[in-house]
Amino acid sequence: MRSFPEAARSLHVAAWLVGAACGLHSHAAHALDRVQSTYLMKCGGCHGVEGRSDNTFIPVLRDNVGIYLCSAEGRAYVARVPNVSMSLIRDDALLAQVLNFVIFRLGGASTPANAQPFTAAEIHTLRQKPLSPTDLEPVRAGVIQRALAACAAQH
Secondary structure (H helix, E strand, O other), X not given: OOOHHHHHHHHHHHHHHHHHHOOOOOOOOOOOOHHHHHHHHHOHHHHOOOOOOOOOOOOOOOOOHHHHHHOHHHHHXXXXXXXXXXXXXXXXXXXXXXXXHHHHHXXXXXOOOOOOOOOHHHXXXXXXXXXXXXXXXXXXXXXXXXXXXXXXXXX
């Protein structure tokens, strides 16, 4: 088991890495805001501090996740994924802010220029109908294929 100072140092390093990944630092360290801290604690363990997972069962967010917003189906999918819709982040406004951080900051150039931020009301509605975790991979494959086609049609 890690000592408290060792664990605190690890958290500080992880927080700095999130800030660096999101362009928050030049050379000086900056404190994470509530949204970034929530992403780090609730999402970063699987999706990676910088939004880069190993891309096996956990999708890479960095420079990829914005594609979902090319279609209404993809947009709904992002909020209905079980780990989002059933997240321990019960505050709809905070969850919307975290999703917006993921889409607009981590999604980078993959996010369409006309993408609109999620709202608390939208999250509240969408999370009432979570997707089933048992067929998530084939559902995701279909949604992403249609979202990619929608992105291509927009250009």
